[in-house]
Amino acid sequence: MKDVIKIRGNHKLSGEVTVSSCKNSAVAILPAVVLASEVVKLYDVPDIEDIKVLIKLLELLGVEASKKGDCITFDSTNVKNIDLLDDDVKKLRASYYFMGALLGRFKHVKMYSPGGCNLGPRPIDLHLKGFEALGAKISQHGDVIEIDADELIGDEIYLDFASVGATINIMLAACFAKGRTTINNAAKEPEIIDLSSMLNKMGARIRGAGTSEITIDGINRLKGCIHDIIPDRIEAGTYIIAAAAVGNNVKVNNVIPQHIEALTSKLEEMGVIMQIGSDYVKVVGCNDLLATDVKTQPFPGFATDLQQPLTALMCLAKGDSHIEDTIYPERFKHCDELNKMGASIKYHKGSSTIHGGTPLTGSDITARDLRCGAALVIAGLIADGETIIHDAYHIYRGYDSIIEKLRALGADIE
Numbered sequence: 001m002k003d004v005i006k007i008r009g010n011h012k013l014s015g016e017v018t019v020s021s022c023k024n025s026a027v028a029i030l031p032a033v034v035l036a037s038e039v040v041k042l043y044d045v046p047d048i049e050d051i052k053v054l055i056k057l058l059e060l061l062g063v064e065a066s067k068k069g070d071c072i073t074f075d076s077t078n079v080k081n082i083d084l085l086d087d088d089v090k091k092l093r094a095s096y097y098f099m100g101a102l103l104g105r106f107k108h109v110k111m112y113s114p115g116g117c118n119l120g121p122r123p124i125d126l127h128l129k130g131f132e133a134l135g136a137k138i139s140q141h142g143d144v145i146e147i148d149a150d151e152l153i154g155d156e157i158y159l160d161f162a163s164v165g166a167t168i169n170i171m172l173a174a175c176f177a178k179g180r181t182t183i184n185n186a187a188k189e190p191e192i193i194d195l196s197s198m199l200n201k202m203g204a205r206i207r208g209a210g211t212s213e214i215t216i217d218g219i220n221r222l223k224g225c226i227h228d229i230i231p232d233r234i235e236a237g238t239y240i241i242a243a244a245a246v247g248n249n250v251k252v253n254n255v256i257p258q259h260i261e262a263l264t265s266k267l268e269e270m271g272v273i274m275q276i277g278s279d280y281v282k283v284v285g286c287n288d289l290l291a292t293d294v295k296t297q298p299f300p301g302f303a304t305d306l307q308q309p310l311t312a313l314m315c316l317a318k319g320d321s322h323i324e325d326t327i328y329p330e331r332f333k334h335c336d337e338l339n340k341m342g343a344s345i346k347y348h349k350g351s352s353t354i355h356g357g358t359p360l361t362g363s364d365i366t367a368r369d370l371r372c373g374a375a376l377v378i379a380g381l382i383a384d385g386e387t388i389i390h391d392a393y394h395i396y397r398g399y400d401s402i403i404e405k406l407r408a409l410g411a412d413i414e
């Protein structure tokens with residue numbers, strides 16, 4: 001895939017786009033496969049770079065992956081616990097789910113610390129606190145982390161922050177622990193429910209996913225299963241925002257509306273007119289866009305992953321909009337790039353002010369992280385003239401076939 005995206009903007013999109021399966025669910029479900037003693041069949045795994053990396057890491061561990069149509073079959077019969085000291089581990093943050101999965105299955109893991117988008121400090125102290133509560137010993141030397149446990153015993157764990165990653169990693173490590181593990185102040189994201197429902201199909205005994213208290217009763221082994229990954233709520237939100245910006249009747253299919261209520265209600269406040277069906281959102285059009293304020297929160301609050309794409313739309317809204325990202329206070333690199341296109345955005349210590357109504361002009365800009373890239377694509381669709389987005393690899397990590405999907409809506413993009 002070329003590393004530069006070119007967009008000639010300022011014309012309307014219309015038609016239908018179908019959302020792929022959820023990246024942030026798939027990146028947890030793939031490492032979970034090492035817990036299975038039988039074959040796991042996954043349908044509609046998104047075809048994105050992060051998934052390709054995780055499949056390579058699974059194969060390093062001796063898991064056999066074979067793709068047939070829209071199903072990938074994983075066979076973990078011969079999984080072996082080699083050290084994950086491959087540079088691929090650093091390509092994404094979600095590789096850290098191998099910590100919970102390998103600790104859970106083998107009571108030992110040695111691997112590089114995770115990589116991923118540079119959104120400011122992204123500690124894993126809550127993950128490690130959970131592993132230690134289960135009886136694990138942790139040693140870190142440089143960027144290698146080693147976790148060992150003679151045995152894993154269920155315990156009460158309180159998360160200081162409702163961390164998605166820590167909640168998932170503890171669930172994975174606790175599957176085979178003796179007795180009950182309780183995660184208090186657990187994250188409630190839909191991806192956690194999706195993983196829990198897959199693990200329970202395999203014989204795990206997890207209750208409460210989607211609430212702030214999750215219990216995991218340890219069992220001895222996990223069977224195989226067939227699982228269909230939920231739609232990607234962030235990809236859906238991105239296309240809905242793009243449709244609000246430059247759409248003229250765009251229907252976004254394969255959506256679970258309950259997963260993006262914070263976004264759709266915010267867009268309605270801005271004057272966007274949508275038809276919300278049982279599994280789609282149709283953006284019918286919008287009157288003059290109104291400025292609004294957003295504060296990101298853990299689910300079901302407004303998703304931090306959507307504040308960057310929404311910033312591009314706010315450039316069109318009359319008046320000053322404000323965004324406060326309480327989850328990643330340094331997630332504002334997209335503002336510098338949007339300002340190069342003529343936007344008027346100021347940001348400081350976790351908050352931004354977007355002075356809307358200034359025209360955007362096609363420019364030479366750079367994606368700085370995945371959702372920054374999404375914001376720049378939307379801005380390119382809005383802008384007059386040609387926009388060139390460098391380092392487009394960030395975008396391909398989380399948006400399956402984005403060029404083809406936008407071209408099908410009439411975008412002039414390559």
Ligand code: EPZ
Nearest residue numbers: 024094121122123124125126127161163164165166305327
């Ligand atoms: C997940 O990251 C997502 N990534 C992120 O999406 C998403 O932005 C984030 O959840 C919040 O919704 C994946 O699912 C792979 P967190 P994660 O643990 O698990 C602090 C995207 O664009 N924290 O809920 O890393 C942390 O610093 C990506 O798809 C600790 O302090 O998020 C941050 O401020 C970007 N200690 C906050 O919690 C810890 O041990 C949110 O982190 C863990 C987290």
